[in-house]
Amino acid sequence: MRLNGRPNRFALLMMMLSVCGLLVLLALAGVLSPVEAVVAAPLNSLSGALNRVSLSFNQAVDELNNLGQLRERISELEEQLARGQIELLQLREAASDYDRLVSLLSYTSTLENQEFLSADVIGVDQTGIVRSVIINRGTRDGVAVGMPVTTDLGLVGRISGVSANASQVQLITDENSAVSSRLQETRADGSIVGQASGVLRLTFVDLDAEIRQGDLVITSGLGGNFPPDIVVGQVTSVRQFEFELFQEAQVRSLIDFQTLELVLVITSFQPIDLTVFDQPEEN
Amino acid sequence: MGRYLSLPILVIATALSASILPQLVSFGVGLFGNVSPILNNTRGQLNLVMLLVLAWSIRSDLASGFIWALVGGILLDLYSAIPIGASSAALMIIVYAANGAARQLYRMRIVTLLAMTLLATLFLQVYTYCALLLLGLSYDIPMVIRLVYLPTLLYNLAGALPIYAIVRLMQRRIRANSPSASTNLSLESDAGTA
Numbered sequence: 001m002r003l004n005g006r007p008n009r010f011a012l013l014m015m016m017l018s019v020c021g022l023l024v025l026l027a028l029a030g031v032l033s034p035v036e037a038v039v040a041a042p043l044n045s046l047s048g049a050l051n052r053v054s055l056s057f058n059q060a061v062d063e064l065n066n067l068g069q070l071r072e073r074i075s076e077l078e079e080q081l082a083r084g085q086i087e088l089l090q091l092r093e094a095a096s097d098y099d100r101l102v103s104l105l106s107y108t109s110t111l112e113n114q115e116f117l118s119a120d121v122i123g124v125d126q127t128g129i130v131r132s133v134i135i136n137r138g139t140r141d142g143v144a145v146g147m148p149v150t151t152d153l154g155l156v157g158r159i160s161g162v163s164a165n166a167s168q169v170q171l172i173t174d175e176n177s178a179v180s181s182r183l184q185e186t187r188a189d190g191s192i193v194g195q196a197s198g199v200l201r202l203t204f205v206d207l208d209a210e211i212r213q214g215d216l217v218i219t220s221g222l223g224g225n226f227p228p229d230i231v232v233g234q235v236t237s238v239r240q241f242e243f244e245l246f247q248e249a250q251v252r253s254l255i256d257f258q259t260l261e262l263v264l265v266i267t268s269f270q271p272i273d274l275t276v277f278d279q280p281e282e283n
Numbered sequence: 284m285g286r287y288l289s290l291p292i293l294v295i296a297t298a299l300s301a302s303i304l305p306q307l308v309s310f311g312v313g314l315f316g317n318v319s320p321i322l323n324n325t326r327g328q329l330n331l332v333m334l335l336v337l338a339w340s341i342r343s344d345l346a347s348g349f350i351w352a353l354v355g356g357i358l359l360d361l362y363s364a365i366p367i368g369a370s371s372a373a374l375m376i377i378v379y380a381a382n383g384a385a386r387q388l389y390r391m392r393i394v395t396l397l398a399m400t401l402l403a404t405l406f407l408q409v410y411t412y413c414a415l416l417l418l419g420l421s422y423d424i425p426m427v428i429r430l431v432y433l434p435t436l437l438y439n440l441a442g443a444l445p446i447y448a449i450v451r452l453m454q455r456r457i458r459a460n461s462p463s464a465s466t467n468l469s470l471e472s473d474a475g476t477a
Contacts (some may be wrong), residue, residue: 023368
């Protein structure tokens with residue numbers, strides 16, 4: 001390979017290119033495949049290891065680059081979440097109100113010849129002794145003292161005080177409340193009075209009358225304070241003593257007075273003042 | 284000594300080209316893509332093996348350069364569609380031309396190095412395209428030029444100088460540590476690259 005004492009560069013090139021050509025031919029013939037596999041194995045391992053390092057590095061760099069954007073995005077999403085939560089609460093409240101109104105509407109539609117005024121419970125008596133609630137309807141809305149207050153589950157009480165835009169409702173569970181009632185099945189009359197424990201008591205029921213556990217108690221309309229046939233509650237237990245003139249029963253209202261939110265005032269009912277008949281006749 | 288170094292160095296270079304370099308390129312494109320729209324959505328990358336072989340062949344004897352070209356070409360072909368030996372042939376032609384040109388120069392200038400890189404890159408790209416055509420694989424030339432060749436050319440031009448500097452430093456160390464340093468030096472001065 002030397003020409004005039006120097007390496008023949010072109011001859012060397014030709015020789016190396018011939019080697020390459022041979023390699024190409026062998027590769028195309030598939031002879032080099034096993035060799036390729038052996039040679040490529042460590043190279044692939046090294047590339048794989050470097051690739052993993054590189055990917056980790058790239059991910060870390062990407063995360064660092066995106067940190068500011070991610071923070072902004074997080075604050076945006078938090079804001080959206082807060083707005084969404086508020087909206088969700090409002091929608092849930094609306095749905096809840098809707099359900100209650102639907103129930104009340106279906107209830108009012110069953111009672112013909114009655115006019116109702118829906119009202120929100122806006123407060124409870126602060127003394128803790130008197131069992132009453134405050135509603136957001138008053139004289140401006142046509143509410144008057146003595147009007148019965150109900151829900152679709154039964155009798156709530158009666159208007160005991162009224163202002164221009166709010167009213168106080170004496171609950172039937174109040175100790176000073178008395179509602180003329182009767183048993184739906186036996187039609188036996190009695191009176192529902194409240195107790196300190198919050199449980200209703202059906203009193204003044206004739207000893208002859210049959211009271212069964214589970215019987216529904218409804219208003220009788222006697223006394224003119226409440227319209228008849230409004231559900232008051234359900235008999236849970238009966239107490240009867242031979243030495244007493246009347247028998248009694250424990251009654252449970254279907255209404256949860258602790259969570260009362262929406263009520264109906266029966267505005268078409270005018271309580272009758274029977275005291276006029278108690279006054280002595282003049283002359 | 285330099286001939287034997289070709290294997291580990293080029294193996295590492297090939298592994299880097301197959302793993303980290305594409306990531307770095309995409310990272311760089313992500314960072315500077317807005318500055319240079321030509322880099323957006325491209326697939327080109329720095330041809331590290333070719334630059335190493337070129338840089339080595341400028342400052343070494345021809346036989347050593349051929350060894351680097353052979354090893355580098357085989358490693359390149361392990362990760363490409365063309366058969367083993369094809370890239371080696373192209374790199375050998377590049378080595379032959381670069382070594383021959385360097386023999387004629389008193390000192391290597393940056394412009395000369397960049398010109399060599401430019402020509403070598405273009406030659407390798409054309410050669411590779413022809414090899415693929417011969418294998419029955421055809422590609423849309425304008426798209427290949429825009430997406431692969433031009434970006435690769437840019438990366439190679441950018442990477443030529445630092446790689447040349449590293450290789451030169453390596454060669455100096457090898458010569459200094461070589462027991463037959465004086466012989467090598469005389470041989471390489473004979474190659475006209477002193």
